[in-house]
Amino acid sequence: MNEIIRTEKLTKKYKEVLAVSEISLSVSKGEIYGFLGLNGAGKTTTIRMLLGMISPNKGEAFINGKKVHAGNTELWKEIGYLVEIPYSYPNLTVKENLEIIRRLRFMKDRNAVDSIIDKLKLTEYANRKVKNLSLGNAQRLGVAKALIHNPNILILDEPANGFDPAGIYEIRKMLSDLAKNHGVTVFISSHILGEISRFATRIGIIHNGVLIQELNTYKLEQLCQKRLKVNTRNNNLAISVLLQNGISAVEATDETVEIKDEEIINNPESVATLLVNNQVPPFLLNVVEEDLESYFLRTIKMKGDEK
């Protein structure tokens, strides 16, 4: 089966607050689905519904074709998960916390705990009580609990929280490897948008409980706006030269000249020639691509303006 995660009009309402509204999405085997949204957008609520922790008011969620509900314990054998900040039993050691998860997952391999401790670089802290761990190592323990049984499906809610840049890179590399080389399906939520764009194969943007856009990374590249940044010793003169030659240019907030014309962006040397010929030679010509963060903010703003 290719479709691993599917939701159909998943909706959750808390009294008068519509937390998640009719979310329908589908994630295929081996995909890394980045679920993006601001804090309070509905990411965690959706993830909790996918894990049977809360029941939807409307709609259904399916994992491996089986309907998600609290009593479907068989379903959780193949899933590793991490929801928000991964708390563990504070008076137990790292090893004891993992041993609990190993047993509750009916895993026979007694070496699984040592193996995952090693993989997540927690060996030094294996016998340390969780209450004495740093935030980053507590997060590593959370990831270890999600990965201990080598799941086929990973549902991770903000897994990068608490990690330093090296830790984020490490986790990103690990998840990419699991998806590419082991066919693991990853559903990952985050509000660190630039982070997700680096390794997700598909992205869903949720805003105010509504899935406002779904796109793959190729399409994202196309949608992200490109601009040509030009800098000269006299930008006012450069702008008037460009305008006289029919090229729309404005002064940007960073005091550079900005051009959005696609044809010009694809041929930046024409601008260089023009400016040199008019005695305002550029010392900077740079094609800047909008990052996911700006794209995301632009998208949710557009959505807000529509309302």
Place this chain on the structure above:
Amino acid sequence: MKSILVTFWAECLKVRKSKVFWLSIVFFVFVSFMMGLIMFVQIHPEISQKFGMIGTKASLLRFGEPNWQNYLTLLLQGIGGIGMVGFGFITSWIFGREYTDNTIKDIIALPVSRSSVVISKLIVVILWSILLTCIFLISSIVFGHLAGISGWTGKILSQFLYKYTIATLLTILLCTITSFFASYGKGILLPIGVIILTMIIANFTGLVGLGPYFPWAIPELFCSPPGTEDIHLNIASYMILISTSILGLIGTLAWWQYADQK
């Protein structure tokens, strides 16, 4: 069954490694020590003044001769009271800690069923309560002997043990209501509040003669001095208490299974 075994193992580890476990033992031993001390002061009234508050308390608590018969009656009333608070507290902690430590989400989407987690927790509550009861009994007997109480016979003890065991079981049965409130309240405060409230109501119902029909008054009434409990308790009292316990169990299981675990 396999689910119960693994969840029971996990619950035992969590309890064994907690400070609360050892503090509960210290608390029960301390109460039995205080009871022994009160007897000691009664046996030696000449030193009561030296003990200040304890001496005054011991003087106020005169319940007849300081012999084993009366001491064990005091123990029975003791287990009714501290059992209600002590067992209630450990139940609140076992269930409520999953919410206060934010670990609940780690144990509800696993191959083990949620009902097996609840049942294992309740088994641990029962075993822990029985352990505390035994510790309370043994330490009380030791402190009783150290205090020099007279009139120790095997017959008195066997009569006492029967009542002590039943009183303990009746108190433990009420822990399912506490487990429900710990789950519903997502912590320890609500169930502790409920325990305090029920104890107040139990005293009030006792005053107006409705004690036999209020579940939280029944264990204490059962522990009343010989010859008075039969006047109050009847088959309906036990039925009410058992029904309350079953209701608490169903409520806790249903809450874990169906309520949103945010």
